[in-house]
Ligand code: SAH
């Protein structure tokens with residue numbers, strides 16, 4: 001009988017891809033099969049996130065629950081960004097944990113499995129050319145890493161301390177991975193990196209210096225590949241050449257994530273983001289002028305240390321000017337190993353909550369207005385998911401989530417769909433005959 005593996009994945013898309021890599025390694029080399037019931041698992045993994053404080057607290061309570069209810073003899077491993085930054089502290093606090101594996105050490109999963117109390121958390125470990133075994137949770141869409149780590153030093157962000165310095169993966173390997181995914185039926189790839197449009201700055205070996213724009217051009221030639229998405233680009237690196245390639249290349253899906261963080265140039269400076277409010281607005285304007293159909297999403301942090309009412313108003317001003325299609329908004333959370341952790345002028349938590357609610361209410365209003373105006377629009381949808389209620393859902397080129405009545409034969413196919421109804425998270429449509 002095969003051994004059973006349970007993995008819980010927290011955090012970002014990069015963590016989801018790391019989870020796929022670990023599943024691939026463990027099933028091919030160790031004969032594990034995944035299960036959704038941790039009580040029958042021989043190995044329980046938590047792939048953690050440390051970007052904000054909440055998930056870290058959750059980790060230890062969850063570990064306790066796993067330990068109490070796990071199958072006799074089952075191992076528990078902690079992986080991901082919290083593993084990178086807490087290291088052996090995790091085993092000290094939760095001595096029943098068998099191993100700790102950092103976000104930059106995923107390829108060592110089958111090694112640590114056989115060493116009791118192993119702690120592998122070297123953030124400079126180079127996995128950029130490691131030949132991971134293949135596993136994908138969706139047959140329709142393939143996540144592909146193009147770089148690891150991050151070379152920026154945003155003062156609020158722990159990621160460079162958990163995922164290390166930025167190294168790009170050679171384009172040859174990325175293209176091969178895309179080709180393999182297409183051969184197995186995927187029509188869409190999703191390129192991943194903390195800072196995708198900084199691609200090519202550094203490779204681990206000798207390599208032709210190509211940038212992200214050139215990588216996109218090369219990937220769009222992969223036969224059978226229909227759609228290319230990526231996350232996250234950085235506003236600082238959004239030069240004209242990149243935006244023009246984005247706009248003119250029909251394989252690149254027209255949805256751009258532009259993480260703003262703050263609309264105040266002063267706060268952006270304190271965050272070390274490398275751009276001003278004006279630059280951000282200028283990039284949005286350029287993008288909208290050449291790709292008016294593109295949707296734009298963003299990340300915003302409220303109540304960064306020193307954020308005054310006027311600074312917050314600048315963020316609101318950008319929101320009103322840009323009218324983002326989606327916003328991921330967070331209250332600033334001080335993180336260990338970051339510069340901002342030591343900043344004074346901490347914003348009162350009640351004010352922080354107020355600002356977040358105000359921002360989210362405004363965004364909701366914008367979304368409701370935008371969504372209502374989309375009724376009647378026709379989009380090409382790539383169907384990826386069977387819903388429980390007799391619907392099948394997928395995404396439009398510009399990343400709207402749309403569902404239609406239908407069954408599994410729609411999965412993995414494209415169809416033109418007319419939007420007939422909008423609610424806050426998903427549109428309902430009808431396939432045009
Ligand atoms: N390079 C990635 C950033 C990863 S972190 C990207 O651009 O997507 C994802 C988001 O979490 C950031 O964009 C930021 O908005 C938020 N975030 C990061 N650190 C944070 C902190 N200390 N407090 C609150 N939000 C934070």
Ligand code: F3S
Pocket residue numbers: 150151152153154157158159160194195234
């Ligand atoms: Fe974090 Fe800034 Fe890099 S948000 S991941 S340090 S671009």
